[in-house]
Amino acid sequence: MSKQTVKRYMAQLPIHGDQESIESVVLASDFEALQARHDVIAADSVRLDFMLNKWRKVVCELLPHDNFEVYVEEGFMGDKRYPGVRYSGEWEQGTPEALEIQREAIDAAITFQSNELGGDA
Numbered sequence: 001m002s003k004q005t006v007k008r009y010m011a012q013l014p015i016h017g018d019q020e021s022i023e024s025v026v027l028a029s030d031f032e033a034l035q036a037r038h039d040v041i042a043a044d045s046v047r048l049d050f051m052l053n054k055w056r057k058v059v060c061e062l063l064p065h066d067n068f069e070v071y072v073e074e075g076f077m078g079d080k081r082y083p084g085v086r087y088s089g090e091w092e093q094g095t096p097e098a099l100e101i102q103r104e105a106i107d108a109a110i111t112f113q114s115n116e117l118g119g120d121a
Contacts, residue, residue, distance in 0.1 A: 047106045056109075058102045059084075060091060070101050072109035082109035 050056065055076045061069045068091050071084025085104045092098060 046110065047103065050110050050113075051106060058105055060093075060098075060102075062091075066090070070105040072105055082112050084108060 051058075051072075054074050056072055056074050057078075059071055059073050059078075061071070063069055063086075066088060068087045069084050070087060072082040074080040074082070082105075085101060085108055087101050
């Protein structure tokens with residue numbers, strides 16, 4: 001959010017006090033929020049690039065006793081399997097919890113490949 005946008009917005013609000021101090025707080029909190037959002041987008045971009053390379057896909061495998069293993073496979077026929085993460089409980093595709101577990105599996109695969117290649121993902 002630009003300083004001009006903040007000033008226009010602040011001018012519309014019935015605020016009492018030091019206008020400059022309030023604008024500084026708004027700008028600082030917006031910067032922190034933008035930085036956090038940028039970090040999330042950057043991590044998601046790395047994950048996307050990794051998954052699109054070499055026919056990779058996330059697999060959720062049902063194990064005994066309501067346990068699941070979520071891992072990344074590489075290759076059209078799943079020629080390579082990366083270490084995954086285990087999950088216990090109900091699994092419902094598309095829920096925020098399931099998406100987070102899938103992200104963890106992708107991160108584990110990226111870390112494994114990075115270690116395998118000596119630091120280059």
